[in-house]
Amino acid sequence: MTQLWIAFALLLVPALWLLSHPLRRAAAVHAAQRDFEENDRTAEQNVAVFRRRLASLEAARERGEIDAERFAEDRLELERSLLEDTADLEARPLKTALSGRLAVPLIMVTVVIAAVAWYQQEGEEDNLALYTAIQEARQAPEASAGLMIQRLEQEAARQPDNPNVWMSLYPLYRDTGQGAAAIRALERLIELEGRQVPLVAQLAQIEFFVANRTLTEEVQALVDEVLAEDPRQPTVQGMLGIAAFDSGRYEQAIEHWRRAVAGFEDPASAEALRQGIAVAQERLGASREEIDATLAEGPGLNLRIALAEGLGEGLDEATPVFVVARDVAGELPPLAVARLSVADLPATLRLSDADAMSPQARLSQVSEARLVVRVSRSGQAAPEAGDLFGEHGAVALQDADAEPIEVRIDRIVD
Structure with a gap:
């Protein structure tokens, strides 16, 4: 995690450098603005224009082109225009280059706090820690399933509300024969993720094997829940095929396994089920040709x-x-x-x-x-x-x- 925060800090450096740009440019901008105001000749130019127009107006009156009343109106208009042009030219006193310097550091601190808060809320710190733990367990000299379980259990204690921890943990429990622990881990995952059909099907399968391949009331209730949502769910259909085969109901076992084969995307799992179908067909007295056709057929x-x-x-x-x-x-x-x-x-x-x-x-x-x-x-x-x-x-x-x-x-x- 230290490396993460170092990387996070390095990403913030360019942002803070850009935010500090106004401070670094303040003196130059202040000097440029002062020079501009000191050398501004706009007011003088406006007065010069007024005088030229007034002289032209007086010349027109002397030539008799306009009377005194018209002269007075036009002169009043020129004076009003001069006032409007010069009214906005009066500049406010220029503040010092250090004025408002505290606003930039305040913004920089706010950006850092907001970025850290946002990452803690929306980031993947927990999943990164989980990934690191998994990689360390895999690369350790004494790498084993036991070590992996130990590291994942530590992560489960540290971040019990992270579904990815339990999703990684329960298959390890299952594959190492720790059925009760696998059930607890899967139940916790279902609490976090909701009663999704594949997860409930996995729970039914694990409880089925923990109960010595018996359809207990608890297992049957889970099976009914899954089949109500997905009648062809392959995990449950495969499990029901095993139960039927164990009790000698080979035709039912074949039916369940054929449905499971159609739903499995994993070729290895589908091949194992086809092998089971072939054995069930053999128990029913099927011909060698029929059995061979089953083994070769696969999904279709x-x-x-x-x-x-x-x-x-x-x-x-x-x-x-x-x-x-x-x-x-x-x-x-x-x-x-x-x-x-x-x-x-x-x-x-x-x-x-x-x-x-x-x-x-x-x-x-x-x-x-x-x-x-x-x-x-x-x-x-x-x-x-x-x-x-x-x-x-x-x-x-x-x-x-x-x-x-x-x-x-x-x-x-x-």
């Missing part, structure tokens, strides 16, 4: 492809139909590609990692995909004028039992 998209009425006239039944899934941002190669023919339409199919063109671009790498279906008159993969196509915007990946997404081929490539 169920599609129903149809051709708009009238567009298919004159097409050969062997004309190829390309079904392509792409990432929403369009930054990756095609994630999955399937080939059908016009004779197959309308068709129902499922795209998965098994349809990937390369290991570097697969459906399991994204949570959403967009769909493009094209009837290629030339038989080539690249689109050409006259090809028929249809598309669907971003859709979330699904489990195998989800309802198919309708994609209608209803347009022509220009």
Whole structure:
């Protein structure tokens, strides 16, 4: 923290230097203003102008161009104009260069106090201290999970209202087998952050394992709370799958795990669940082919492809139909590609990692995909004028039992 305040002070130095600029310039400005006032000839110039105009006016009267009454009026107007021009020229006494010198230091002190107060209110001092503690624990020669927990516990005692402390602490408790401590840390996090669905789901999971993989009343209440908000929440669905598997309800376990796979963005977690599904299928007497298909499948998209009425006239039944899934941002190669023919339409199919063109671009790498279906008159993969196509915007990946997404081929490539 010392380094933080040193950096903070260094940032204030330029600001204070700028604020002190009036003090450093005061003597020069005072001298310039004094010289200007001493050498100002504006009043003399105004009087000279008045005299020239008055002389011109008198000459006009002598020539008989104006009478005495008109002369008196014009002279009065000239005198009034002279008074107006010279009224504002009387300068107030010039103050000394040191006048008001206390205002600048006062402003400088106010700026420093306000900056420090603002940072303490809005800054990230606590999170910086947490980050420093984590880095020190990681870089220590005796680095270990125990040391990390010790440092985080110190931060929890120092800043108990910082949710980031508890968010860092409870997974460590969980992963080191300290279930009761993990529950307390997670409950504190929920107090600070509110009953967010992912946090309540984590709490249900930890209590489930602490209770020896039993759906106690407390766990069931948490599960009901989560499912009321998000029926497909993957953490809870995975936990319910474990409970069903342990009690021999393999079909229910498969159902829960398929829903969980569709919601997990972590490929490792999804792969572990697919392994569980394969074991459950084996217990149910599934064939080797079905089990292998489960292991290879992963998350996917169920599609129903149809051709708009009238567009298919004159097409050969062997004309190829390309079904392509792409990432929403369009930054990756095609994630999955399937080939059908016009004779197959309308068709129902499922795209998965098994349809990937390369290991570097697969459906399991994204949570959403967009769909493009094209009837290629030339038989080539690249689109050409006259090809028929249809598309669907971003859709979330699904489990195998989800309802198919309708994609209608209803347009022509220009």
